[in-house]
Amino acid sequence: xxxxxxxxxxxxxxxxxxxxxxxxxxxxxxxxxxxxxxxxxxxxxxxxxxxxxxxxxxxxxxxxxxxxxxxxxxxxxxxxxxxxxxxxxxxxxxxxxxxxxxxxxxxx
Amino acid sequence: xxxxxxxxxxxxxxxxxxxxxxxxxxxxxxxxxxxxxxxxxxxxxxxxxxxxxxxxxxxxxxxxxxxxxxxxxxxxxxxxxxxxxxxxxxxxxxxxxxxxxxxxxxxxxxxxxxxxxxxxxxxxxxxxxxxxxxxxxxxxxxxxxxxxxxxxxxxxxxxxxxxxxxxxxxxxxxxxxxxxxxxxxxxxxxxxxxxxxxxxxxxxxxxxxxxxxxxxxxxxxxxxxxxxxxxxxxxxxxxxxxxxxxxxxxxxxxxxxxxxxxxxxxxxxxxxxxxxxxxxxxxxxxxxxxxxxxxxxxxxxxxxxxxxxxxxxxxxxxxxxxxxxxxxxxxxxxxxxxxxxxxxxxxxxxxxxxxxxxxxxxxxxxxxxxxxxxxxxxxxxxxxxxxxxxxxxxxxxxxxxxxxxxxxxxxxxxxxxxxxxxxxxxxxxxxxxxxxxxxxxxxxxxxxxxxxxxxxxxxxxxxxxxxxxxxxxxxxxxxxxxxxxxxxxxxxxxxxxxxxxxxxxxxxxxxxxxxxxxxxxxxxxxxxxxxxxxxxxxxxxxxxxxxxxxxxxxxxxxxxxxxxxxxxxxxxxxxxxxxxxxxxxxxxxxxxxxxxxxxxxxxxxxxxxxxxxxxxxxxxxxxxxxxxxxxxxxxxxxxxxxxxxxxxxxxxxxxxxxxxxxxxxxxxxxxxxxxxxxxxxxxxxxxxxxxxxxxxxxxxxxxxxxxxxxxxxxxxxxxxxxxxxxxxxxxxxxxxxxxxxxxxxxxxxxxxxxxxxxxxxxxxxxxxxxxxxxxxxxxxxxxxxxxxxxxxxxxxxxxxxxxxxxxxxxxxxxxxxxxxxxxxxxxxxxxxxxxxxxxxxxxxxxxxxxxxxxxxxxxxxxxxxxxxxxxxxxxxxxxxxxxxxxxxxx
Numbered sequence: 002x003x004x005x006x007x008x009x010x011x012x013x014x015x016x017x018x019x020x021x022x023x024x025x026x027x028x029x030x031x032x033x034x035x036x037x038x039x040x041x042x043x044x045x046x047x048x049x050x051x052x053x054x055x056x057x058x059x060x061x062x063x064x065x066x067x068x069x070x071x072x073x074x075x076x077x078x079x080x081x082x083x084x085x086x087x088x089x090x091x092x093x094x095x096x097x098x099x100x101x102x103x104x105x106x107x108x109x
Numbered sequence: 110x111x112x113x114x115x116x117x118x119x120x121x122x123x124x125x126x127x128x129x130x131x132x133x134x135x136x137x138x139x140x141x142x143x144x145x146x147x148x149x150x151x152x153x154x155x156x157x158x159x160x161x162x163x164x165x166x167x168x169x170x171x172x173x174x175x176x177x178x179x180x181x182x183x184x185x186x187x188x189x190x191x192x193x194x195x196x197x198x199x200x201x202x203x204x205x206x207x208x209x210x211x212x213x214x215x216x217x218x219x220x221x222x223x224x225x226x227x228x229x230x231x232x233x234x235x236x237x238x239x240x241x242x243x244x245x246x247x248x249x250x251x252x253x254x255x256x257x258x259x260x261x262x263x264x265x266x267x268x269x270x271x272x273x274x275x276x277x278x279x280x281x282x283x284x285x286x287x288x289x290x291x292x293x294x295x296x297x298x299x300x301x302x303x304x305x306x307x308x309x310x311x312x313x314x315x316x317x318x319x320x321x322x323x324x325x326x327x328x329x330x331x332x333x334x335x336x337x338x339x340x341x342x343x344x345x346x347x348x349x350x351x352x353x354x355x356x357x358x359x360x361x362x363x364x365x366x367x368x369x370x371x372x373x374x375x376x377x378x379x380x381x382x383x384x385x386x387x388x389x390x391x392x393x394x395x396x397x398x399x400x401x402x403x404x405x406x407x408x409x410x411x412x413x414x415x416x417x418x419x420x421x422x423x424x425x426x427x428x429x430x431x432x433x434x435x436x437x438x439x440x441x442x443x444x445x446x447x448x449x450x451x452x453x454x455x456x457x458x459x460x461x462x463x464x465x466x467x468x469x470x471x472x473x474x475x476x477x478x479x480x481x482x483x484x485x486x487x488x489x490x491x492x493x494x495x496x497x498x499x500x501x502x503x504x505x506x507x508x509x510x511x512x513x514x515x516x517x518x519x520x521x522x523x524x525x526x527x528x529x530x531x532x533x534x535x536x537x538x539x540x541x542x543x544x545x546x547x548x549x550x551x552x553x554x555x556x557x558x559x560x561x562x563x564x565x566x567x568x569x570x571x572x573x574x575x576x577x578x579x580x581x582x583x584x585x586x587x588x589x590x591x592x593x594x595x596x597x598x599x600x601x602x603x604x605x606x607x608x609x610x611x612x613x614x615x616x617x618x619x620x621x622x623x624x625x626x627x628x629x630x631x632x633x634x635x636x637x638x639x640x641x642x643x644x645x646x647x648x649x650x651x652x653x654x655x656x657x658x659x660x661x662x663x664x665x666x667x668x669x670x671x672x673x674x675x676x677x678x679x680x681x682x683x684x685x686x687x688x689x690x691x692x693x694x695x696x697x698x699x700x701x702x703x704x705x706x707x708x709x710x711x712x713x714x715x716x717x718x719x720x721x722x723x724x725x726x727x728x729x730x731x732x733x734x735x736x737x738x739x740x741x742x743x744x745x746x747x748x749x750x751x752x753x754x755x756x757x758x759x760x761x762x763x764x765x766x767x768x769x770x771x772x773x774x775x776x777x778x779x780x781x782x783x784x785x786x787x788x789x790x791x792x793x794x795x796x797x798x799x800x801x802x803x804x805x806x807x808x809x810x811x812x813x814x815x816x817x818x819x820x821x822x823x824x825x826x827x828x829x830x831x832x833x834x835x836x837x838x839x840x841x842x843x844x845x846x847x848x849x850x851x852x853x854x855x856x857x858x859x860x861x862x863x864x865x866x867x868x869x870x871x872x873x874x875x876x877x878x879x880x881x882x883x884x885x886x887x888x889x890x891x892x893x894x895x896x897x898x899x900x901x902x903x904x905x906x907x908x909x910x911x912x913x914x915x916x917x918x919x920x921x922x923x924x925x926x927x928x929x930x931x932x933x934x935x936x937x938x939x940x941x942x943x944x945x946x947x948x949x950x951x952x953x954x955x956x957x958x959x960x961x962x963x964x965x966x967x968x969x970x971x972x973x974x975x976x977x978x979x980x981x982x983x984x985x986x987x988x989x990x991x992x993x994x995x996x997x998x999x
Contacts, residue, residue, distance in 0.1 A: 027132065028139040046136065046162050050172045054129075073139055076132045 011052055013095055014044065016088040019062060019080045026075035027053060053078060061087050129172050133165055187514075191522040201494070202526065205487055209530025212480035213573045214537030215880075219473045220569045221542045225558050226379065226461045226469065228565060232372035234313040236455035238406045240277070240413060242270060242420055245450035250443055251706055251717070253397035253433065259377075259458045260284055262401040264394035265431035267305075270403055273423055276416035276451065277405030279311035283376055284401050288331070288384050290344070293360050293851060299340065302375050302382035309335075309369075311406055319350035319367025322387050326366070329389035333364045338371040340383040358384065374557060376402070378459035381557035396433035397780045404454050413451055420449035435780035440708070461556065465549070468873055471950055475632060475880050478625050480573070482884055484580040485618045486891040491523065491585035492615060493898050516586055523582025531574025535562060538570070548872050551865035553857065584614065615895050616927075620935045622891050623972060626884035627939020628946055630968035633881025635947065635954055638964065640874035642956030643867055649796035649805070650699060651732035655859035656834045657698055658683075658827040658841060664851035665823065672821040673814045677743065680724050682848070683829060686840050690830040693727035694813050698826050700863050704799050708777040709809070711763035718759055718807040719798055720776075722816045728754075728793060730830045738770050738791030745812040752812065753787035758795050759807035774809065781819040787811065800866055802955050834858055873953060885971065889979040896928060896983035904990060912992035921984045928980035936969050943968070 018030050025033065030053075031044050056062045061084035067077045080088065137158050144154030162168070195202035230236035243261035253263070262270070267282045274280045281304065288301035306324030314321060317338065326333050334356070341347060345356065345365070354365040363386075375382035388401075407416060428447050436444065456462075495502075502515060542560050550556055562570075660679065667675050676694055683692040697705050697719075706717045725741040728734075736757065745752050753774055760769045769789050778784040787809075795805035813825075831837040838856045845852050900907075907920055947959025957964070 026135075026139075028136045032143075046133075047168060047171065050133065050136075050168065054172050069139070071139075071142060073135055073142070074131070075135045075139070076128075 009091060009094065011044065011048055012056070013088070013091045014042070015049070015052060015056070016061065016080065016084060016091060019078060020085065020088055024077050024079040026069065026077050028075070029069075030078075056084070059083070126169065126173065129169050130165075133162075133168060133172075137162055137165075187518045187521050188525070190518060191525050194522055195525070201490070205490065205526045206529045206533065208483045208487060209527060209574075209577055210533035210537055212476075212483045213531050213534030213570060213577065214541060215476040216473065216480055216573050217535055217538035217566060217570045218541035218545060219469060219476050221538055221560060221562065221566045222545055222558075223466075223469045223473065224563065224565050224569075225542075225560055226459055227466060228456065229378075229559075229563065230455045231312075231376070231378075231457045232374075232559075235406075237453070239312075239404055239454045240407055240416060240451045241454035241458075242274075242280075242403045242405065242449055242451055245417075245421070245448045248399070248447070250440075251704075252436075252440055252443055253399055254395075255399045256284060256286075258460070258463065259402050260399045262403045263396055263399055263431060263433075264391070264401070265396050266427065267401050267403060269427045269431060271305075273427075274405055276408055276411040276419050278408045279307055280403065280405035281305045281308035281311050282388060282401035282403045283308055285375070285377060285380070285382070288334075288358055288386070289360065289853070290356065290358050290384070292357050296357075296360070296853075298855075299344075299383035300375075300381065302385040303388050304385050305388045305401075308385075311404075314369055314373050316367040317370050319354075319365070321367050321369065322385060326387040327389070328387055329391050331359050331363055331386045332361075333366050333387065334358060335366050335385040336368050337373070337375070337382050337384070338368055339381060341368040344383075358386075372559075374559070376404075376457050378457045379461035379556050379558050395780065396431060397436075402458065407451075413453060416451035420451055424448040433780050435778055435783075437708070437777040437784075440777065440779070461549070461558070465869055465872075468869055468953060471632075471953065472873070472876055474946075474949075475629060475877060478629055479880050479884055479887070480577065481580070482622050482625050482629075482887045482891070484577050485622045486887055486894065487577075487581035488584055489615055489618055489891060489895055489898075491581060492588065493894070495519070495585040495588060519586035520578075520582055523578050523586065527574045527578035527582070530577065531570050534573070535567065535570040538562070538566070545872070545876075548875070549868050551868050552861050553865060588614075615898070616931055619892055619895050619931045620938065622888050623932060623935025623976070624939035624942060626881075626888045627936055627968055627972055628943045629877075629884040630881045630971055631939075631943040631947065631965055632950065633877045633879075634964045634967055635950060635957065635959060635961065636870075636873045636877035638957055638961075639954040640867070640870045643801050643870055646797075646801055646956070648700065648801060648863075649733065649794055651730075651830065652860045652863060654831060654834055655731070656829040656831065656837050656841075657701075657857045657859050657862065658829060658838075659824070659853075659855045659857075660827065660845065661824040661853035662849060662851070663823045665849065667823060669818050669821045672818075672823065673746065673816065676813065676825050677724070679825070679845070679849075680726070680827065682844065683827060683841055684726065686837075686844055688831055688833065688840065689837055690832070691726055691730040692827055692829045693730040694724040694825050694827055695727055696722040696813065696816070696826070698828070698859075699731075700797055700800060700859075700866070702799060702866065707779065707782065707809075709763070710775040710777070711772060712767075714763045714765070716762065716807075718755075718763075718809045720809050720811060722811045722813040724813050727810070727828070730828050731796075733793050733796060736792045736794055738789070740791060741810075741812040743814070746814040747818065751785055751787045751815055752790045754791035754793055754810040755789055756793050756795050756805065756808040758805050759809055760792055762807045764789075782817055783819070785817075801863070828859070870953075870955070885975050888972070889975055892928065892931075892976060892979040893983065896924065896980050897986075899927070900924070900983050900987050903987075907987055907990045908992040908994075911990060917988040920988045920990075924984035924987050925977075925980055928976055928984075932973060932976040936972060939972075940965060940969070 014034055015030060018033050019025060022029070022033060027046070027049055031046065031049060034042055034044050053062065053064075057064055057078070060081060062078045063081050064076050064078050066074060069075050140158035140161065141151075141154045144157055145151060149157065231239070233239070248255070248261070255261075262282065270280060271282075283302060283304045286301045286303055287298040289296040290299050291297055304322055306322060306327045309321035310323070316335075318341070319335075321335050322333070336345060336356075341350075345354075348354070350365055350367055352364075355362045356365055357363075369385070374380070375385075394400075407413070424447060425445070427449070428445050432441055432444050505515065506512065539560070539562070546556050546558050546560065662675075665675075680692055680694045683689065697703055705720055707720045709716065709718050723741075725743060725745075728740060735754075738754070741752065741754065755763075755769065755774075763774070764772055769792055772789045774787045774789060776782070776785045776787065793810070796808075797803070798806055798808060829837055829841065842854055842856070845854060907915075911917075911920065943965065944960055951959040
């Protein structure tokens with residue numbers, strides 16, 4: 002369970018970011034998570050890209066090449082229908098995990 | 110869908126890798142842009158971005174590993190990688206592929222022969238339905254007269270079977286027989302197939318021209334024939350068959366009805382018929398002559414077992430009805446006890462199969478062992494290469510390459526080599542098996558065998574390839590992939606002492622090689638010596654410069670009572686030809702494989718003896734001396750007392766301690782051979798009778814003039830001794846042709862005929878000898894390679910030792926000692942294996958036992974020499990190691 006949840010946490014972050022931003026490239030996803038969490042969570046590139054490609058394989062995201070605001074060509078990812086369903090189930094699951102972990106931490 | 114898209118884009122890997130690269134590059138670029146925007150210098154910004162990002166190459170690997178479709182891609186990449194490895198070292202690859210191709214090729218060639226001779230079904234529809242009806246357990250007492258080993262049914266038996274064959278939807282009879290083609294005087298014999306009317310219909314053979322023989326064609330005169338495709342093409346120029354197409358056969362014009370398809374060679378595997386002609390259902394046929402092979406198709410719903418039971422139940426009535434007249438009551442009892450059975454016949458019948466089956470099996474084992482030795486050599490070669498690459502492998506493992514991936518890559522290298530070897534081997538096997546078939550041809554008999562790779566042969570080559578790959582590829586692969594990167598990097602190839610454990614694997618392989626070649630060498634020596642024994646054997650009769658002449662004179666129409674006189678005149682006329690030393694008539698030519706026996710009673714003893722009816726000059730012609738008594742004279746005829754000359758085996762078996770001369774020999778009656786009583790007048794030494802291998806059986810000789818009149822026929826065999834057999838043939842042919850027009854004559858060289866019978870032994874001696882030689886050569890190469898490798902590995906150790914004062918002789922001694930250890934262990938194991946394996950071969954050997962000590966000793970001595978030669982050079986090189994050089998190389 003632990004391993005799946007750690008892995009699941011990264012997937013959840015990426016899926017949620019994409020659902021919030023609509024469409025984003027890898028660098029944007031990293032920066033978004035950093036900014037939103039006040040640099041509490043820093044997603045490493047070494048984990049991000051394999052995860053993105055795995056999700057693409059699973060059909061949760063689809064990718065296309067487009068130009069960024071600053072004129073760079075980048076691979077943009079956006080959620081598919083399966084990705085949104087995946088996000089919903091992951092969010093629910095995460096809430097359960099947090100609840101469970103908190104229950105253990107608060108046990109007096 | 111993405112996965113789908115990826116699979117579609119399979120093979121465009123570079124494009125996808127470029128895409129990943131581009132994505133990552135842009136990521137870094139964006140990072141740099143941001144850094145600069147935050148006020149860093151460009152250099153600083155790039156450095157920071159790269160630090161945060163890590164190794165782009167490693168990242169790309171990890172990203173592409175996520176790609177499921179790329180799994181197949183990477184396999185393909187490994188395949189290409191392995192190909193590149195081989196292109197980089199073409200010498201190595203060429204050596205491996207050639208070794209494998211030769212090894213697999215030799216194995217496949219032998220297997221292909223076995224397949225063609227034994228396993229392949231007749232080229233007919235549903236061959237597995239075909240069954241043969243024959244006497245269960247055969248005819249061990251040799252009752253009656255058999256054309257050959259496949260004729261098991263007499264004409265009366267066939268007539269019964271034709272009416273009663275419930276388990277079979279169709280039944281037919283056939284036999285092979287020579288047919289004279291061409292006008293008298295210029296005729297030549299072709300291979301004939303006598304068939305009952307239903308044969309082609311039951312087999313489902315359809316004509317390519319005209320029609321085939323049908324039931325209404327049956328006749329006692331050959332007047333309608335069907336040509337085989339090859340005969341039609343070669344002797345009839347492939348002209349279209351019409352109602353008026355005729356050829357001259359058996360001295361008269363016969364109608365050619367049609368042509369069989371090219372694939373149909375007849376019923377005998379290894380033989381090819383030229384003309385098929387219908388059987389004769391004459392009611393006057395000899396009831397004791399086994400002339401036909403009877404086959405049929407099983408009806409659906411009948412098993413072989415049920416069919417056998419049916420024919421078994423049919424037998425008592427059938428054999429009572431078909432019993433020939435003229436036998437003694439004992440013989441008739443044997444006859445009536447015969448029982449028929451049904452046997453699978455989908456693969457036809459074959460003389461080759463009966464003769465060479467076990468030889469081919471042994472050859473397959475021999476070639477298999479040679480391949481094993483070759484594989485051991487290759488494994489050593491691969492091991493040496495693998496350890497050469499140990500640093501490379503270690504680096505790749507520490508950089509994160511998975512062991513599975515490495516293992517796959519190394520195995521792929523071996524698999525590619527094995528695949529190339531197997532394919533080339535299968536190709537190479539084709540001419541090789543044809544050459545093998547040619548080597549079994551004899552002066553009288555050409556083997557016609559369809560040699561073509563069928564699925565069994567291809568499967569065999571594939572399995573051989575996979576097996577070799579496993580043998581020579583797995584060990585090196587496991588070893589390199591299992592390498593401990595730290596240890597390898599630390600010592601690399603620079604270790605002071607080599608890795609003990611790896612050496613022992615290679616040592617074990619050399620020991621196995623020596624053991625296996627010991628088996629092969631023993632086999633080679635056994636077969637060569639056995640063949641030599643056969644060649645140098647003294648059969649007790651003169652072999653050289655003897656011409657065998659077969660004369661037929663049915664057209665002279667001589668009455669049976671006058672035949673004896675006519676034959677005597679023929680022999681006298683031949684003896685009178687200048688240049689001819691001697692000539693004799695006989696009813697049976699020794700060492701031709703033919704045989705004639707009678708049941709005899711001598712005093713209280715009874716049993717069988719070979720009987721040959723010969724002219725008085727027979728013993729002088731073949732150089733057989735008389736041990737005691739007198740020879741026949743021209744005065745010994747049917748009008749004088751019946752006399753017999755017997756050999757010593759006959760005396761031992763029937764006369765016991767009594768003096769043989771004057772003893773009475775009673776011969777039991779047989780059709781055409783009435784009961785008779787002979788008196789022994791002479792004794793000759795034992796001479797070989799049927800073939801060289803068998804112990805001379807009891808033999809009796811009767812003057813040919815005393816042949817029962819009922820047994821006389823218009824033909825005889827002559828043995829002619831002369832200095833110049835070629836001139837003799839011409840002279841005899843000329844003389845007989847002039848004085849006896851219409852006489853059919855065939856001449857053979859006696860000695861050549863005997864050699865022809867040894868074709869199988871010759872093949873075994875040559876091939877076993879060749880493979881034994883090859884095996885020892887492979888051992889030399891393997892041993893030399895391993896010792897040289899040891900030397901390279903231990904170069905530093907030897908250098909240090911020499912620097913510390915070890916003498917050259919000490920170093921040489923060390924190297925030789927390790928070789929001798931391997932030799933002794935290999936020889937010990939090999940001797941045990943050879944003794945075990947020899948039992949299988951003993952049936953094929955002549956004149957020596959499979960555990961012949963001289964042979965085993967000879968093989969061991971040969972291998973010892975070979976081992977010493979192979980190890981001497983690396984040992985001398987070791988002694989020449991310059992300590993300074995080898996240490997400086999550190």
